[in-house]
Amino acid sequence: MSNTVTLAHGAGGKQTSELIEKVFKAHFSNPEFTPDDAAVLPAPGGRLAMSTDGFIVSPWEFNGGNIGKLSICGTVNDLACMGAKPLYMTCAFVIEEGFPMDKLEQIAAAMEKTAAEVGVKIVAGDTKVAGKGQCDGVFITTTGIGQIVDGADTSGNYAKPGDAIIVSGDVGRHGCTILIARDDYGIESDVDSDCAPLWGTVETMLGVTKDIHVIRDATRGGVGTVLYEIAGQSNVGIRLNAADIPVDDRAKGVCGMLGLEPLYLACEGRLVIFAPQEHAEALVAELRKGKYTANAAIIGTVTEENAGRVIMETEIGTQTVLPQPKGELLPRIC
Amino acid sequence: MCVGLASRVVNVKNGTAIIDAGGAQRPVSAGVLTDLEPGDYVMVHAGVAIAKITQSDEDEANDLMESLL
Amino acid sequence: MNETIKAARDIITSYDGRPLRIMEVCGTHTHEFFRLGVRKLLPEKVDLISGPGCPVCVTAVDFIDEACWLALEKNCIVCTFGDLIKVPGTTMSLAGARSQGAEIRPVYSPLDAVEIAKQTPNRQVVFLAVGFETTTPSACLAAKQARELGLKNFSLLTANKTMPNAYQALVGSADAFIYPGHVNAITGNAVCKKLCEEQGVSGVVAGFTASELITALAVAIKLLDKGEPFFRNCYPRVVKDEGNPEAIALMNEVMEPCDNEWRGLGLIPGSGMKLKAEYAEFDARIKFAMPEIKGKPNPACRCGDVLQGKCKPSDCKVFGKGCTPLHPIGACMVSDEGACSAYYQYAGIV
Numbered sequence: 051m052s053n054t055v056t057l058a059h060g061a062g063g064k065q066t067s068e069l070i071e072k073v074f075k076a077h078f079s080n081p082e083f084t085p086d087d088a089a090v091l092p093a094p095g096g097r098l099a100m101s102t103d104g105f106i107v108s109p110w111e112f113n114g115g116n117i118g119k120l121s122i123c124g125t126v127n128d129l130a131c132m133g134a135k136p137l138y139m140t141c142a143f144v145i146e147e148g149f150p151m152d153k154l155e156q157i158a159a160a161m162e163k164t165a166a167e168v169g170v171k172i173v174a175g176d177t178k179v180a181g182k183g184q185c186d187g188v189f190i191t192t193t194g195i196g197q198i199v200d201g202a203d204t205s206g207n208y209a210k211p212g213d214a215i216i217v218s219g220d221v222g223r224h225g226c227t228i229l230i231a232r233d234d235y236g237i238e239s240d241v242d243s244d245c246a247p248l249w250g251t252v253e254t255m256l257g258v259t260k261d262i263h264v265i266r267d268a269t270r271g272g273v274g275t276v277l278y279e280i281a282g283q284s285n286v287g288i289r290l291n292a293a294d295i296p297v298d299d300r301a302k303g304v305c306g307m308l309g310l311e312p313l314y315l316a317c318e319g320r321l322v323i324f325a326p327q328e329h330a331e332a333l334v335a336e337l338r339k340g341k342y343t344a345n346a347a348i349i350g351t352v353t354e355e356n357a358g359r360v361i362m363e364t365e366i367g368t369q370t371v372l373p374q375p376k377g378e379l380l381p382r383i384c
Numbered sequence: 385m386c387v388g389l390a391s392r393v394v395n396v397k398n399g400t401a402i403i404d405a406g407g408a409q410r411p412v413s414a415g416v417l418t419d420l421e422p423g424d425y426v427m428v429h430a431g432v433a434i435a436k437i438t439q440s441d442e443d444e445a446n447d448l449m450e451s452l453l
Numbered sequence: 454m455n456e457t458i459k460a461a462r463d464i465i466t467s468y469d470g471r472p473l474r475i476m477e478v479c480g481t482h483t484h485e486f487f488r489l490g491v492r493k494l495l496p497e498k499v500d501l502i503s504g505p506g507c508p509v510c511v512t513a514v515d516f517i518d519e520a521c522w523l524a525l526e527k528n529c530i531v532c533t534f535g536d537l538i539k540v541p542g543t544t545m546s547l548a549g550a551r552s553q554g555a556e557i558r559p560v561y562s563p564l565d566a567v568e569i570a571k572q573t574p575n576r577q578v579v580f581l582a583v584g585f586e587t588t589t590p591s592a593c594l595a596a597k598q599a600r601e602l603g604l605k606n607f608s609l610l611t612a613n614k615t616m617p618n619a620y621q622a623l624v625g626s627a628d629a630f631i632y633p634g635h636v637n638a639i640t641g642n643a644v645c646k647k648l649c650e651e652q653g654v655s656g657v658v659a660g661f662t663a664s665e666l667i668t669a670l671a672v673a674i675k676l677l678d679k680g681e682p683f684f685r686n687c688y689p690r691v692v693k694d695e696g697n698p699e700a701i702a703l704m705n706e707v708m709e710p711c712d713n714e715w716r717g718l719g720l721i722p723g724s725g726m727k728l729k730a731e732y733a734e735f736d737a738r739i740k741f742a743m744p745e746i747k748g749k750p751n752p753a754c755r756c757g758d759v760l761q762g763k764c765k766p767s768d769c770k771v772f773g774k775g776c777t778p779l780h781p782i783g784a785c786m787v788s789d790e791g792a793c794s795a796y797y798q799y800a801g802i803v
Contacts, residue, residue, distance in 0.1 A: 386479070386481060386584070386585065386587035386588060386633065386635035386636065387481055387661075388587075388634075388635050388638075388661065388691075410561075412562070413562075413591070413594050415590075415594045415597075415699075415703070416590050416594075416697055416699040416703055417697070417699065418699060427635065427638060427691050429587050429588065429591070430534070430561070430562050430563065430584070430587075430588050430591040431561055431562020431563070431564050431565065431591055432562065432564075432590055432591045432594060434587060434590065434635065434638055434639060434697060434700065435635075435638040435639075435691045435692070435693075435697055436691075437691055438689075438690050438691075439689075439690040440690070441660060441662045441664055441665050441690065442455070442457065442664055443690075444660070444665065444687075444688070444689060444690045445457045445458075445461075445664040445665060445668040446457050448668045448669075448672060448687055449457050449460050449461060449668055449671070452464075452671070452672060452675055
C-alpha cells in the first residue's frame, strides 16, 4: 500500500477496499462491522439516544489526543449526557489527498482504543478523499446510538432553582492545548487536553442517584457557554463562586499570557451537572475517585432570580455578571 | 490599557528572556531591562519585560493599608 | 476575602463626605472594576468614571481605514494585537477585510511580526502600532530589530499615544485620577507629581489585581476626604519613581512626538509618537506613499462623548440596539475594556 492517501483510495475501487481492509477493518473489527451497505443490529430495549458530530481540529494531533480520540469522545459524551450507554457508532472520513498512511493508522488506533474503553462498537464507516487543499488533513463525522439507563431523565430544560452546579474537572485545558499546538503565539507549555470519554463517569453518577436534572458536556465555547445555554433553556439564573471554579495552573499561565478567560475555552472531557443540592456532595465525592474527574467541584447554584444570566461571586465579595461568550477568541493585549 | 503578566525569568540570553507563568513559557525581549537575571520576577507586556517586580501584591496592599490607618 | 481587602472595602462603602468623581484612566482598570463588581460597592457619593485609556477605543476611524488599505490595496500581511480586529472603520473592520481575502494576523508582540517578516521575505508585513507608553517600547524594539536584520519587508503603521497632554485635556473632569500602573512603570511618576504640585490634580497609581485595585481606590477616597491635593504610588512593587530609563531612552532613540487624533477627544497636540526620520523606511505611510485617508465615524455613535465622561453609554441611541459586542458600531463596544462593552455585558447588575 502507498505511503500516502491518494484520490484513488476514495474512488471506490480496489485501492478503496485495500484502505478499508488494512486501516479501518484492522482497528474497528467486531462481529457487527459491516462489509454491506448498512450494519444490521439487534434492537435494544427501552429508550434510545442518538447523536452526530463533525470533527475538524487543527492540528489533528495535540498533547493528550488526536482527532480520532476526539471523534469518539465527542459522540460518546453527547450520548452519555442523556444518560445513555453508547452501543453503536458509525464514522465518516474526509481525508486530504497526500495524508500520510501511518498517521491515518494512528488516528484509527486512537478510535479503536477509545471505543474499546467505553465498550461502544464501530459498525459502519465511509471514506472520501478530497483533493489537496480541499480539506485540512482529516475531517471525521461520527454518529452514535445509545440506550438510556432506566430511570435516567436529563435535559437542558430541567435545571431548577436550588440545584447545585457541578463541573467534573478543571476547565479550559483542551482550548489551551490547541492554542499551544497551533504555535501562533510562541508559547510553550506541557498543558494537555482534557479529551476523555465520559460514559463511565455518567454511569458512576447514575449509580449514586438517578435524580440528576442536567448533564451537558462542555465543548467549544467552554463551561461559560454551557452555563448560559442552560440558564436560557431552563429559564433560571445561575450563581457561580469564582474561587470554586477549578483551573489548572498551566491553563492559568497560558490564559494569563493571552488575556483569555478559561471559562470560555474549549473542553473535550468535562461535564456540567445540575442536581438537587442533597446529592451534590455524594456526587462530587464519587467523581473525585474517577480518573478523568479528580478535580470535580461544586461551582455554584441555580437561582430563581436573574433568569437567563450567569452571576459571579467575586474575590472581593461582590456579585457581577459573567459576560456572555462572544465569537472568535482573540488574545487581548490592551 | 495594558494587560501585564507577572512571570518568573527562567533564562536570559542575547537580550531575550525566557519567562514562565504557571509552566507556560515564552521568549520575551529583555531589551529595556538589560540587567535581568534568572529568578527575577518581571511584568511582561506585548512580549517585552517592562519592569521588575519587587514584592507580592498582597504585601504591597498590606503596607498601603497600614500607611492609611 | 482577606483582612486587607475587607479594610479597603469598609473605607469605600462607609464614605459619606462630599460627592467625589474618580476617573480610572486605564481601560484595563475599567475592565477589572467591572469584572470585580466594584461599582456595586460604591456609596451614592462616589462616582467612578471611565477615562480614555483604552488604545482600541481612542483609535481613530482613519487608522482602521489605513490598515484595510494596506491589507487590501497593497496586499500586505497586517499583523495586529487581537483587540483591533473587530473595530469598525468607515466601511469595514479588519475582520471584514479578512473576509475579502486580506491576510490579517493577530500577534502577541510586535517582535512576532518581525519574525513573520523574516519568514515571509516575498511579502510585505505591517504591524499596527497602537497603545500608550507601555506598549510603544515593544514597537520601537521591533523597528530596531528589523533594521538590525536588514529587513526590507517590515514596517509599522503608527498610532502610538502618550498620556501627559491627554491629562491636560482631562484636568477638571474628575476629583482624582487612578493612574495607569503600567504606563507609569515606563514613564515614572514625574508627570503625575507635577500635576499635583503645580495644578493641584490628585491621583493614585494603581496595579491590576483585586487587592491592588481596591486598596488604591480606598486610598484615593481616604485622601480626597482629607482635602489636600495628593499623589500616591499604590503600585510600588512595579512602578518606580524614575520608571524604566532604558525604555524611555529607547523610545527617544526611535520615535519622536507628533500631534495625534484621539477618537472622541479630537486632535491633541504632541500626544502621539511617530518614527524618526532615520527610521522612515519602516514607516508604512511613507513606504507605501499612502494617500491621506479621512475616515467617517458612524454619526449615531457617541463614543466620543462617552470617552470624555459627557454621557453614559446607555444615553447613546444605538447602545444595545444597533450596537452590541457582537455587532459593534463604535470602538467602545468592541474592546472588552471599552466602557460601552462593559456597560452592556454587565447591564442590570452594575
